[in-house]
Amino acid sequence: MTAKNEERKTGYSLGVGARRVIAYIVLILLTILCLFWFYLLFVNATRSKAQLNQGFTLIPSHYAFRNLYNLFHNSNLPILRGLLNSFFVAISAAALSSYFSAMTAYAIHAYDFKLKNAAFTFILAIMMIPTQVTALGFLSLLRRIGLMNSFIPLIIPSIASPAVFFYMKQYMESNLPRDLIESARIDGAGEFRTFNQIALPLMKPAIAVQAIFSFVASWNNYFVPALVLKKDSMKTLPILIATLRSADFLKFDMAQVYMFIFMAILPVIVVYLFMGRSIVAGLTAGAVKG
Amino acid sequence: MRHNRWGYYFLIPFFLVFIIFQLIPLGTTIYNSFFEHYFRNGLTEVGPNFVGLANYRTLFSSGDIGQYFKNTMIMWVMGFVPQIIVSLLLAAWFSDPSLRLRGRKFFQSVIYMPNLIMASAFAMLFFALFADTGPINTMLLQIGIFRAPYKFLSHTFSARALVAGMNFLMWFGNTTILLLAGMLGIDQTLYEAAEVDGANATQIFFRITLPILRPILLYVVITSLIGGLQLFDVPQILTNGQGGPNRTTMTLIMYLNKHLYSKNYGMGGALSVILFIITGILSIIIFRINTRSQQ
Known part of the structure; x- marks a missing residue:
């Protein structure tokens, strides 16, 4: 019992500074985890079909408008x-x-x-x-x-x-x-x-x-x-x-698929960029109060 | 007072719409569950014949519903356990005045964002990214972690983990904000008293924060469970409605969706009623929490 308590104490007698560093590291990792997929979506929506076949990259290309044009003209x-x-x-x-x-x-x-x-x-x-x-x-x-x-x-x-x-x-x-x-x-x-x-x-x-x-x-x-x-x-x-x-997945131009997904979530992202704060603040107002 | 009758007038739109589009359909659904009524080969109409509880018996004896219930629960637990742990941790950090974290609003906005993303689009994105020749596989090959592409959607564990992982991403921000609101509502003098008595951060968390948060935690667990039972968009799009591999990601609502598409009114009705009863029981618990907090 005493040993356990002792252990707890040492585990948590970490200074505020150390705890703050850990908190920031976890928060930054979670931020990356949340945004990574959408960044990848953005990058891939700007790449051409041929570039997409070449593999993975984190650098956007310049085919966004080409892809958008193709998508809008896809019957x-x-x-x-x-x-x-x-x-x-x-x-x-x-x-x-x-x-x-x-x-x-x-x-x-x-x-x-x-x-x-x-x-x-x-x-x-x-x-x-x-x-x-x-x-x-x-x-x-x-x-x-x-x-x-x-x-x-x-x-x-x-x-x-x-x-x-x-x-x-x-x-x-x-x-x-x-x-x-x-x-x-x-x-x-x-x-x-x-x-x-x-x-x-x-x-x-x-x-x-x-x-x-x-x-x-x-x-x-x-x-x-x-x-x-x-x-x-x-x-x-x-x-x-x-x-x-x-x-059939492969029959499609993957660039258009990414652009389609991008267009489908864009309006919500735009609204969120402008209203995010009041949305988050408004969230809890209607929730249970403990 | 004469104007008080306006209370009734203002309630008319809500109740009229509720009765027409929810209550009557609920009645029809229950009614249908007692009839044999489907289309053989999608063409020949069979029924409606009154069969009592036969649809329910068929539903349970086929064993499918048990399997789909299990799938649904496994994927919910796989997503919910990390969700509640991470959310508690983040909420405790955000509400800890001694940590003085900067950018709280920014982080909150970022982690909440996936909750607003169209689930079907998000699932389609993951399908494309985690495809056998997709970017994630090419990345892992380029770094040298894998030697051959990993077929994420052909293995039970990885397919379920993808669904659970997306659920986690979509909901942990929401849970964090709820728990944070609860933690910020806790009387600060309790913490100060505990600190004076020499309690450390862990002791304060487990002895003060958690017990006070119990109603909110219960609320979070039950609402998440109700949401988990409705798991549909993500596995439906990710597996193209097949619940693959080998129906191990097929959820209860995907099963219901199948019956609705094939117009099997009897079986669809019975399945709906069962889901209604389960969510009903869970809702009563939520209802109790909500009405208690009203007083």
């Missing part, structure tokens, strides 16, 4: 169409999910009614139900009402996003005092107008963060869209990536 890979489809679905889903989640949260936050607590508990309870387990019924519903090969079933359901709702509710608790809503009422504004013109502007930071998260989630979504969108002209990027994977 087997409707990437432009895919980009447009993905943007349309993701932007619509982000707009609906942030607006209506704020509205749902406002209902619970600003009013007192009989079923208030029941509704809140219910929404929390369904938060973790994965879409996959209802996909079968979802698809048969779409077949019945003729919504297969449509963007609607990928956009409208985001109105009911329990996680976004939960975040908005937490945010309102600390940033939208009920007195303020009361005084808006005295001024004679209608309830719907109070929500749109008083509450929503105060929710801007939360809406921005959640709109980004919803955009990213929808942009990256693969499982359900792949089951709903069968027409080539409607496919979103993740479905096209699956097609790329199932096509």
Whole structure:
């Protein structure tokens, strides 16, 4: 026992300086581990098909625009169409999910009614139900009402996003005092107008963060869209990536494959470069508080 | 107060959409699980005939579901163990005022970034990079570590390790930020008191930090487990839906996806219900943690 304690002590009586050095080394290694693959992607997206066959390098080449041109003119890979489809679905889903989640949260936050607590508990309870387990019924519903090969079933359901709702509710608790809503009422504004013109502007930071998260989630979504969108002209990027994977790999120009992947993740990276800090800061606000 | 009825009006969009696109489909899914209904050779429709629990019996007696459950869990554990260790370590470092680490925001942003990357694109990237003639193999050959290209996707361990490794990369930043928020919320006077009593960094970590973090740790484990059960995009793209080699990376959702594609409504329904029950049980635990933190 004493020996063990002794050992512990020596193991951890490392000075602050030494511990700091170890921390920096581990952090730098993890940074490299996170960025290496994307750097390699960038490098390979700038190399020509012939250069790619020559092997591995960390030095970018100058074929990026050539590859991009080839990719956009490749009739087997409707990437432009895919980009447009993905943007349309993701932007619509982000707009609906942030607006209506704020509205749902406002209902619970600003009013007192009989079923208030029941509704809140219910929404929390369904938060973790994965879409996959209802996909079968979802698809048969779409077949019945003729919504297969449509963007609607990928956009409208985001109105009911329990996680976004939960975040908005937490945010309102600390940033939208009920007195303020009361005084808006005295001024004679209608309830719907109070929500749109008083509450929503105060929710801007939360809406921005959640709109980004919803955009990213929808942009990256693969499982359900792949089951709903069968027409080539409607496919979103993740479905096209699956097609790329199932096509005979070597028949493709690998430079185009890398460029395709690069284009698929570029929008998210760009948004992240500008908004990264507020995204990371916003992450924990809606999470559990211990 | 008359305006309070607006609470109900504002809840209408959420509940209407939820009922139409989630609740009714859930009902149909459960209903389908009790019927024999599939397409023989993809063409001839069989059923729907009511068969009671026969789909569930078939599902379990074939043994496939056990194998896929095992695959899913193995890959989850392989990714989650390093994830929780690294995240705890990083969160402890970031929250330690005596270390005074610089660039905390930068490191946090970098390690969180893979979480936002399209999983299917990330998997396609790894497929290209780890291909038999891909850059990783050529690099390892050039350095002289390997003499012949290593077929990463033809060996069970390396294929699973790739999936788990990508999962680790995508989630350890997220977990770090969650744990860090918890650690920063711990009352600093506790640490000061412990230091006065002569406790060292390890003792403080194991005796104070970890016990206080227990609810958050539980939350992290369960949400990660629920996410792990949904493992799909990465192995699906990486193995082209085959779950190779020899179906050792085939996950439960990949199996469900197969049934959905072949329109085997009965078996797909039964599998969905089982997954629903498992995630339901896990969700109740999460729900308890969340409601407790609400009070």
